[in-house]
Structure formats: structure tokens, C-alpha cells
Amino acid sequence: MTEITDREDSLPVAVRQFVLHWGDMGGQWGVNRSVAQIHALLYLSDRPLNADEIGEKLGIARSNISNSLKELLTWKLIRRVPVMGDRREHFEAETDLWQMLTRIAQGRKEREVDPAVAALKVCKAEAESDPRISKVARGRIDAMHDFVTTMDAWHQEMITIPPARLMMLIKMGRKVLSFLPLGRTKTPQ
Amino acid sequence: MTEITDREDSLPVAVRQFVLHWGDMGGQWGVNRSVAQIHALLYLSDRPLNADEIGEKLGIARSNISNSLKELLTWKLIRRVPVMGDRREHFEAETDLWQMLTRIAQGRKEREVDPAVAALKVCKAEAESDPRISKVARGRIDAMHDFVTTMDAWHQEMITIPPARLMMLIKMGRKVLSFLPLGRTKTPQ
DNA sequence: CGGCTAGTTCTGTAAGGAGAGAAATTACTA
DNA sequence: TAGTAATTTCTCTCCTTACAGAACTAGCCG
The missing domain is CATH 1.20.58 (Methane Monooxygenase Hydroxylase; Chain G, domain 1)
Known part of the structure; x- marks a missing residue:
């Protein structure tokens, strides 16, 4: 059996918190909890994970993981990543x-x-x-x-x-206004 | 009984369509259907409406209307409007x-x-x-x-x-960029 | 060409939310 | 102060969705 070498049975507290919060934040908007949790986990992971590892760390069913991964793929928030010498599919998150x-x-x-x-x-x-x-x-x-x-x-x-x-524009915020040729200064309407 | 003078039993097609679409668009994001429908109806109305009228036009229960109006009020998307000689509460939508x-x-x-x-x-x-x-x-x-x-x-x-x-900024779109003192012109990663 | 392992689809169940109708409350009128 | 109209709150039901577990399918090894 393919034991993961640096496997952690329980997640670090900060990671667990993040996953949990991200999870129900997802719930609050359109995405369901499992999907958001998986996404959070992958976002924080320093290497691609496979379905088993995800299921183990989050304690959710394989079927659920399969469907959630599919959804995340359609959103293009994660991508498949082949791993040498392992025929299982691995996934990593978009980190940008x-x-x-x-x-x-x-x-x-x-x-x-x-x-x-x-x-x-x-x-x-x-x-x-x-x-x-x-x-x-x-x-x-x-x-x-x-x-x-x-x-x-x-x-x-x-x-x-x-x-x-x-990003520059955003960081400038309302300063952009000062560079524009404004027709009038008083707030109209 | 206080008959509404210019009461229409069924809504004009375009209005009904709008209400319906707005309704399930609401459903697709956080708001439930009734709330969104009521909001749509009020948005298109040329005068404040009371709970009865709303219920009649949309065919939903008074209790539901009561709760939905309350929710719309907390969002500040509608406001109470007193109407002369009618003790029922009337509501109108923010149209801006x-x-x-x-x-x-x-x-x-x-x-x-x-x-x-x-x-x-x-x-x-x-x-x-x-x-x-x-x-x-x-x-x-x-x-x-x-x-x-x-x-x-x-x-x-x-x-x-x-x-x-x-709004001006938005209408300008990416033209805003041309007014800014850009450090570099080539797209930096 | 059997036996595994990874992955997907199917099915049943449980939880949550929307909304109807009844009951209760509040406000107004005579 | 009784009576009635308007509104809110409560409760029950239905419907949707999330999710687990089982069954199924596909690729890979000996």
C-alpha cells in the first residue's frame, strides 16, 4: 500500500479553521460546503492531493469528493496534476x-x-x-x-x-479621480 | 370595502415576465423567490401598494408577504409610505x-x-x-x-x-487607464 | 483473463428552507 | 369598550438539496 510519507492525521489548527470558515462562507453564497472546504484545503496545501487524502483529512465521502472536484474543475479553481509513479489523480488549486x-x-x-x-x-x-x-x-x-x-x-x-x-488602480482607490479631466466638480444629481 | 379604482386583475405580460424572472434570479442568489418577486412588482409600480394588492397580484400568502416586506425593509430596497385616508401600510421601491x-x-x-x-x-x-x-x-x-x-x-x-x-468612471471603462501616469507600459506580470 | 484499485453514478435518507394557513396581537373606529 | 380591520407570529407541510453508502465501470497488474 502506498503510505504517504509526510501524512498528517489531523490538520494544523489554523488550517482547520480556515477550511471550516471557507466552507460555510461558501455555503452562504452559491457553493455548497464540501466544495468550498475541498477548495480551501487544496489552496493551503503545498503539494497536489488525491481524492483519498482529501477524504481522509476532511472526513467526507468519496462520492461527494468526486462530485465536488468535478464542480471545482468546471469553475477552473483547481486543476488535475499527474504525479510520477502514482496512477491516482491529483489536484492542486489556483493560488493566484x-x-x-x-x-x-x-x-x-x-x-x-x-x-x-x-x-x-x-x-x-x-x-x-x-x-x-x-x-x-x-x-x-x-x-x-x-x-x-x-x-x-x-x-x-x-x-x-x-x-x-x-491592482494598481484598486490600490489607488479614489485617487484615480484626481487624474481625470472632470467637467464639473460639484456632485451632479 | 375599499375597492381599488384602477385595479388590474392580471398583470401586463411584460410586467409578469419581469416579476417572474427577477423572482428566480433572486432565488439563484441569496434572496428567496417571494422577496424578489415583491421587489420586482414594487419596482415597476407607479404607485405605492399595500399587502393585499401585492398578495392578489402575485398570488402568495399574507404571512409570506409580511415577512418578505420586512426583509426588503431591512435591505432598504423598499420603504413604507403612508397613504391618505387608508390605514393600511403601503410600500414603494427604491427606483434609483x-x-x-x-x-x-x-x-x-x-x-x-x-x-x-x-x-x-x-x-x-x-x-x-x-x-x-x-x-x-x-x-x-x-x-x-x-x-x-x-x-x-x-x-x-x-x-x-x-x-x-x-457612473462616469464606469462609462469610461478602460479609457481611465489612458489618463493615469503609468510607470511602465508593457503589461507587468 | 481473473483480480485490484481508482473513480463515477445511482439511490435512499436526512436536514433546511420556503411558504400556506391558523392563531394571536395590535391598532383603529364607532 | 366592543368590534373589526391589518399585520405579525406560529406551526405544519412540502420540496429541494446535500451527502453517505452501495453498486457499477474502467483501467492496470499479475
């Missing part, structure tokens, strides 16, 4: 936090906002031809549509900016 | 989309990221004093902590910028 954020944002956008935008377009079209609908409602649907479209376009542009530069 | 976005963002941040940041601080402290934890894991926890803290600070700064100006 910016990548991680954009992957998550991308995934959520695809699942949540894109369909919403599409639906909104339909509503907008519908509203234009419907005589029963009030002017107000029509206006609100339009406003929402424009807003969402603008934000969507913005997001699309932002993720094309190289991370380091974007 | 920027307000709406910031309120939602604020709420989610409070519930989801603030606790996570707090937990992360604890983990970081723990990791520093734990001899069992690997250098790698400690580094990753630190990296995560710094990243989250930076983003948090950025968010905090952004919401203090007047909406109109922020």
Missing part, C-alpha cells in the same frame, strides 16, 4: 488570488447575470409592444436594462486589463 | 438603480464578506503562532488576508464617491 476572483466572478456572471440580461431584453421588447403596460413600468424596465448593460460592458472591459495594472 | 445596487452590495458585504474577513484575521493570527503549519500554508493565508483587506478598502472608498461621478 486575482485569477481566483475572476474565475469566480466569471462563473457567477455566466450563471446569474447573463440569463438575467437576456430575460431583460425580452421584457423590454415585450414592453414596447404592449399597450396595457404603464409608461412608468416601461421606463423602469428600460432603465434597468440600460443599467445592467452598462455594468456588464464595464465588467467585460475590466477583466481584459492586465491584473497588475488593475 | 445605483442606490439599489449599493444597498444590495452593502447588505451582502455585511453578511458575507465582513465575517469572512474577521475569520481570516483570526486564522492569520493563529497561523503565526502555530509551529505545525507549513510555511506555504501560512503564506497563502497571509496572501488571502491581504487581498481581501485591499478589496474591502477599495469597496469602502468607491461607495463614498458620488454616484454620478462613479
Whole structure:
């Protein structure tokens, strides 16, 4: 049997805490606990892990791990890593936090906002031809549509900016304002 | 009995569609369907509505409406509006989309990221004093902590910028980059 | 070509959440 | 102060989802 040499039966406290918190933070947004925990564990691991090790360290069923790993792969938050002389599959996490954020944002956008935008377009079209609908409602649907479209376009542009530069922008915070040619200084509307 | 004069028994198609979509879009993120539907209905309404009207138009139970309205109030996405000669409470939605976005963002941040940041601080402290934890894991926890803290600070700064100006920034998109004094032009990793 | 081992899919169960309807409370009116 | 309208809270049910364990499939060794 292939004993892992530097195997730890119980995780260091800080790691366990991290995994636990990450786990139920995941629960609070769309991802289920197991998926988030596995992700956390891999994120902190200094080497790729296989399904058995994960199951052992987290105490969750193989079936569950299999499905969770599959989900993490579709989010591109982890990747398969072949290990010499071991036919089992190993996995490691994306450790670049910016990548991680954009992957998550991308995934959520695809699942949540894109369909919403599409639906909104339909509503907008519908509203234009419907005589029963009030002017107000029509206006609100339009406003929402424009807003969402603008934000969507913005997001699309932002993720094309190289991370380091974007990070610079973020670190600058509101100082960016001081470099812009502002038409007016008093806060309009 | 207080008949509503301009009462519509069934909603215009576009409105119904909007409500339906908004409803299950809500379901896809943290908010439950009823809450999101009520919000959508109020957003499109040209006048404040009371609980009865809402129940009638959406076909959901009064108890449910009561709870949902309470939740929407805590999110500050709707407000109570007194109506002359009617002792029932009426509600109207925030229609400024920027307000709406910031309120939602604020709420989610409070519930989801603030606790996570707090937990992360604890983990970081723990990791520093734990001899069992690997250098790698400690580094990753630190990296995560710094990243989250930076983003948090950025968010905090952004919401203090007047909406109109922020909107301008967003409409500019990546053009903002051209106004900045960049140290280097080639994309740094 | 049997026996293993890794991995996946299937199935049953248990927990959580949403929401309906009843009961209780509060506020207003006569 | 009784009576009624409006709203909230409580409780019960249904539905969804997470997850464990079992059964199944596929690759690899002798």
C-alpha cells in the first residue's frame, strides 16, 4: 500500500479553521460546503492531493469528493496534476488570488447575470409592444436594462486589463479621480 | 370595502415576465423567490401598494408577504409610505438603480464578506503562532488576508464617491487607464 | 483473463428552507 | 369598550438539496 510519507492525521489548527470558515462562507453564497472546504484545503496545501487524502483529512465521502472536484474543475479553481509513479489523480488549486476572483466572478456572471440580461431584453421588447403596460413600468424596465448593460460592458472591459495594472488602480482607490479631466466638480444629481 | 379604482386583475405580460424572472434570479442568489418577486412588482409600480394588492397580484400568502416586506425593509430596497385616508401600510421601491445596487452590495458585504474577513484575521493570527503549519500554508493565508483587506478598502472608498461621478468612471471603462501616469507600459506580470 | 484499485453514478435518507394557513396581537373606529 | 380591520407570529407541510453508502465501470497488474 502506498503510505504517504509526510501524512498528517489531523490538520494544523489554523488550517482547520480556515477550511471550516471557507466552507460555510461558501455555503452562504452559491457553493455548497464540501466544495468550498475541498477548495480551501487544496489552496493551503503545498503539494497536489488525491481524492483519498482529501477524504481522509476532511472526513467526507468519496462520492461527494468526486462530485465536488468535478464542480471545482468546471469553475477552473483547481486543476488535475499527474504525479510520477502514482496512477491516482491529483489536484492542486489556483493560488493566484486575482485569477481566483475572476474565475469566480466569471462563473457567477455566466450563471446569474447573463440569463438575467437576456430575460431583460425580452421584457423590454415585450414592453414596447404592449399597450396595457404603464409608461412608468416601461421606463423602469428600460432603465434597468440600460443599467445592467452598462455594468456588464464595464465588467467585460475590466477583466481584459492586465491584473497588475488593475491592482494598481484598486490600490489607488479614489485617487484615480484626481487624474481625470472632470467637467464639473460639484456632485451632479 | 375599499375597492381599488384602477385595479388590474392580471398583470401586463411584460410586467409578469419581469416579476417572474427577477423572482428566480433572486432565488439563484441569496434572496428567496417571494422577496424578489415583491421587489420586482414594487419596482415597476407607479404607485405605492399595500399587502393585499401585492398578495392578489402575485398570488402568495399574507404571512409570506409580511415577512418578505420586512426583509426588503431591512435591505432598504423598499420603504413604507403612508397613504391618505387608508390605514393600511403601503410600500414603494427604491427606483434609483445605483442606490439599489449599493444597498444590495452593502447588505451582502455585511453578511458575507465582513465575517469572512474577521475569520481570516483570526486564522492569520493563529497561523503565526502555530509551529505545525507549513510555511506555504501560512503564506497563502497571509496572501488571502491581504487581498481581501485591499478589496474591502477599495469597496469602502468607491461607495463614498458620488454616484454620478462613479457612473462616469464606469462609462469610461478602460479609457481611465489612458489618463493615469503609468510607470511602465508593457503589461507587468 | 481473473483480480485490484481508482473513480463515477445511482439511490435512499436526512436536514433546511420556503411558504400556506391558523392563531394571536395590535391598532383603529364607532 | 366592543368590534373589526391589518399585520405579525406560529406551526405544519412540502420540496429541494446535500451527502453517505452501495453498486457499477474502467483501467492496470499479475
